[in-house]
Amino acid sequence: MLSAVYENRLARQGFKLVAGVDEAGRGPLAGPLVAAAVILPINYDLPGLNDSKQLSARRREILFDQIRNIALAVGFAAVSHTVIDRINVGQANYLAMEKAIAALKIQPDYLLIDGGRYRLKVSIPMRGINGGDAISPSIAAASIIAKVTRDCLMEKYHEKYPLYNFLAHKGYGTKEHLSLIKKHGSCPIHRRSFGPVARTLRSA
Numbered sequence: 001m002l003s004a005v006y007e008n009r010l011a012r013q014g015f016k017l018v019a020g021v022d023e024a025g026r027g028p029l030a031g032p033l034v035a036a037a038v039i040l041p042i043n044y045d046l047p048g049l050n051d052s053k054q055l056s057a058r059r060r061e062i063l064f065d066q067i068r069n070i071a072l073a074v075g076f077a078a079v080s081h082t083v084i085d086r087i088n089v090g091q092a093n094y095l096a097m098e099k100a101i102a103a104l105k106i107q108p109d110y111l112l113i114d115g116g117r118y119r120l121k122v123s124i125p126m127r128g129i130n131g132g133d134a135i136s137p138s139i140a141a142a143s144i145i146a147k148v149t150r151d152c153l154m155e156k157y158h159e160k161y162p163l164y165n166f167l168a169h170k171g172y173g174t175k176e177h178l179s180l181i182k183k184h185g186s187c188p189i190h191r192r193s194f195g196p197v198a199r200t201l202r203s204a
Contacts, residue, residue, distance in 0.1 A: 020138025
């Protein structure tokens with residue numbers, strides 16, 4: 001179980017509503033980027049809570065439900081592939097995080113964000129933590145909400161575009177996915193600004 005070192009330190013400084021913030025979907029060649037923000041209660045019970053990447057899909061789904069049940073607030077937001085192409089994935093990441101924070105029913109008084117330095121357009125003090133999803137319970141919870149939410153969206157896209165097998169790779173640039181892009185070309189949810197997709201469009 002992750003130790004809430006950062007959250008406890010902030011609580012001693014008077015910050016009682018700390019939101020962890022993380023995203024899923026920066027790297028894929030298709031689909032949206034999803035960010036989530038989660039405020040956990042000070043005394044929470046979430047055995048097995050960890051970085052979403054370290055968990056099985058089934059374990060993530062179980063924790064997803066548990067987090068939704070015990071969190072003081074959960075917010076999430078998706079930024080589409082078209083917006084990613086228009087403003088670039090880095091800016092899309094900021095936008096998704098800002099929207100996720102705005103979706104919280106309770107305004108946090110501090111943000112812990114997975115990654116380096118962040119300057120989000122919100123009037124809330126914040127700190128970026130490299131590898132935060134494997135250190136901070138709040139960020140780990142946000143990583144699970146973001147990952148499961150995005151996976152569900154990609155499963156729906158699989159039903160619409162079955163030729164690309166989004167069910168298996170969720171839009172990431174796997175060998176299978178790259179082969180299918182080469183074979184079928186891009187589909188409407190592919191990120192056209194990303195190299196492998198752009199090269200396919202140029203060679204079509």
